Amino acid sequence: MLIQAARRLYKSPGQQLTLGQVVELNKRFLFAYSHFKDEPKVIKLRDDVVKYNRLIRDLGLKDHQVPRARKNTLGILGLLCYRLLLLSVWSFLALPGVILNAPIFLLASSMARQKAKDALAASSVKIAARDVIATWKILISMGLTPILYSFYAILATISRVQSRSIT
Structure with missing residues (x-):
């Protein structure tokens, strides 16, 4: 270098x-x-x-x-404002997905940490058990996502039926 x-x-x-x-x-x-x-x-x-x-x-x-390279203060400030605006818009748009998928994130994270502790206790070669954490997060997410989305679909259907019956 x-x-x-x-x-x-x-x-x-x-x-x-x-x-x-x-x-x-x-x-x-x-x-x-x-x-x-x-x-x-x-x-x-x-x-x-x-x-x-x-x-x-x-x-x-x-x-x-x-x-x-040259220092263009106005251009740098404009780029910063543009990127902050993009960050705000994308954060706002991502918020519903984060909220709706939070149960999956939280459950997968906690269960994966527990499985990693078990794997570390049972193994003499594992150092951090990151492979176990990743595997369990994927498995839990794959199993829990269809269940959670079905639950959301059922709730939406029930609320829609109730709103029609009220009117």
Whole structure:
């Protein structure tokens, strides 16, 4: 990672390297680094390149995007507002599904945790029993979902029949 970042920083902006040139530069940088890695200037350079990589990763940029990156405050604010609006709309639309499926989520989660405890107690090789948790969540959801949806359909039918009989 260090060699590749140093190679990308070494080439001048707008310069396009062929695959052979990229390989050759990587090879030369690797040879030079292995030969001079204990030099104070090389250690400082390595630390600076690692900091640079961490900084651009934290900013959500790729190395090739840095020359064209510019701070557009108004555009960033607009994008933030747009994404917050999308998050609000999708959260609002997902809320009924979360509420209606909550019994499945809660029951599957609690039963899977209990089965995982049993599996951990019975096994000397299991560490966290995540496979057991996943398996039981799937099995419980597959069995409980049709029952719960049938219950909701029966409730809707009963309420519809009662509302017609009242009017």
